[in-house]
Amino acid sequence: MTNNTTSNKAEAYRKQESKDEMKKQLISFGMMIAFTIIAFALVGTDVIQGSFLTILLFVLAFVQMMFQFLYFMHMKDKGHAEASGIIYGGFWVTFLVMLGLGVISWW
Amino acid sequence: MSHDYSIDPNNLPEDPSRVTAEGKMKHLGLWMFLGGETVLFASLFGTYIALKDSTAGGPTTQDLYGLELVFLMTLLLLTSSLTSVYAIYHMKNNNFKQMQLWFGITGLLGLGFLACEIYEFAHYITDYGFTFRSSAFGSAFYTLVGFHGGHVIFGLSWLIVLMVRNAKRGLDTYNAAKYNTFALYWHFIDVVWVFIFTVVYLMGMVS
Numbered sequence A: 001m002t003n004n005t006t007s008n009k010a011e012a013y014r015k016q017e018s019k020d021e022m023k024k025q026l027i028s029f030g031m032m033i034a035f036t037i038i039a040f041a042l043v044g045t046d047v048i049q050g051s052f053l054t055i056l057l058f059v060l061a062f063v064q065m066m067f068q069f070l071y072f073m074h075m076k077d078k079g080h081a082e083a084s085g086i087i088y089g090g091f092w093v094t095f096l097v098m099l100g101l102g103v104i105s106w107w
Numbered sequence B: 001m002s003h004d005y006s007i008d009p010n011n012l013p014e015d016p017s018r019v020t021a022e023g024k025m026k027h028l029g030l031w032m033f034l035g036g037e038t039v040l041f042a043s044l045f046g047t048y049i050a051l052k053d054s055t056a057g058g059p060t061t062q063d064l065y066g067l068e069l070v071f072l073m074t075l076l077l078l079t080s081s082l083t084s085v086y087a088i089y090h091m092k093n094n095n096f097k098q099m100q101l102w103f104g105i106t107g108l109l110g111l112g113f114l115a116c117e118i119y120e121f122a123h124y125i126t127d128y129g130f131t132f133r134s135s136a137f138g139s140a141f142y143t144l145v146g147f148h149g150g151h152v153i154f155g156l157s158w159l160i161v162l163m164v165r166n167a168k169r170g171l172d173t174y175n176a177a178k179y180n181t182f183a184l185y186w187h188f189i190d191v192v193w194v195f196i197f198t199v200v201y202l203m204g205m206v207s
Helices: A002-045 A050-072 A081-106 B021-051 B067-092 B096-128 B136-165 B175-206
Strands: none
Touching: A002 A050, A002 B067, A002 B175, A050 B067, A050 B175, A081 B021, B021 B136, B021 B175, B067 B096, B067 B175, B096 B136, B096 B175, B136 B175
């Protein structure tokens, strides 16, 4: 009987936890939709131009990506140290490739 | 034996996909794969950025791209990412039917995305004569966007096989890991798309 109560408590705690998790994920989704709309609106309406717009679009994409990795793919949770290391390593290679090809072709 | 993997409904594991050693390895292995995918797409993006203005007198980025279809495709893929989050939520609550339902919706949204992409490519080829062989820009465009579309096709096939194979089996700690790795892969496809709509379409319409 006591055993059952403890497991019920643990169960309730776990349910609350995954509810909170879901709330965070829904907020992430809202933010991603908002960033997408902002990005398309910026290009569609021509309010900002030139390299500032390019940088802004990149920032919006980057923030969206981090929402996806950290919340949707749980990279912020414990037990994801290896996963984070691998993905940040991938970011570093991406940066080098962009830098290398960018310098070769556009400088 | 299959009963070794069964989940005790009175004592649910926090994450059924990472209970067994095999499940943990699958999780780590998928992240390693995604690290490799990052590098693959980095080189394709780099190539596209280097070649996007080499149009050889053919159609340019501004001639081709339209915002409406790309926006629709973005919404489809982003929503399918959320529905797979729902599926994993139900997986953790040991609700197999709801999980299958949400993964089914994910698949339909992915299919919608794919249909839009096929329409887009057909439109470029028939109305603009813009093909893989038109120019360096054409090759780079179809390689990058086509590789992403190929990932969507692969993901959909993977999902269908998973859902059919396990339809009568129910959820256990053996196949939970399989569903979970698929969901991670699907989120990654969406991450790549975020950069495609930013770098290819939005920046292509600006410059």
